[in-house]
Every structure is written in structure tokens, then in C-alpha cells.
Amino acid sequence: MTVFVIRGGKLVDRDAVLLEAGDDRRSPFPSPRVSRMASFESPVTGKEISSWRERERDMTAVGAVDPRDLPRKPFEKRKRDNERQRKLTPEWGGATST
Secondary structure (H helix, E strand, O other), X not given: OOOEEEEXXXXXXXXXXXXXXXXXXXXOXXXXXXXXXXXXXXXXXXXXXXXXXXXXXXXXXXXXXXXXXXXXXXXXXXHHHHHHHHHHOOOOOOOOOO
16 A cells, blocks of 8 residues: 655655665654653642643642743733833932921
8 A cells, every 4th residue: 555645745655755765774754852841849739740741730730820831021011011100109218398
């Protein structure tokens, strides 16, 4: 049975693609990427978290959100608004009345 694969947007015979790879014994198909997440202790349960899925489960269990997972624009806008309000408030500490 002939097996076809998509190469460069075209449907081609898989055996032809393998022949093009030559005798170097490497597969012409890309290898999967592995996430290299360093294991860490959960601040909630104390269990060791070693995968992204475990991290998501652990955070969902307690309703936690990592700010790095959220868009930055709302945080930047809030920071600008707060800086603007601080500039408008008067300095009461050094003034004395006579």
C-alpha cells in the first residue's frame, strides 16, 4: 500500500522522500520538541511539579493565576494610571501653617 505525505505543500510518495534522505539513516520527518521544565515544589500542596499539565492542574485546583500567563497590556495601563494619580495628590507632609 502506498503512503503519501505532504512535502512543500504537495502530496508525494513517502518512499520517494525516504530515498531522498540518503544513507545517513536519519528520518526526513521532524522530531517532536520536548519541553524542558525544571521540577519545582508546589507552593499550595507541596507536591513536586514536573510537567506543564501538572502545573495547570495544581493552579486550577486552588484558582491561582500566574501573571506571566496573562496579557501585559492591562497591567501596564494600570501602572500608568496609578502613576498619573500619584502625581496629582498633594504633598501634605512638609507644609506647616502659621
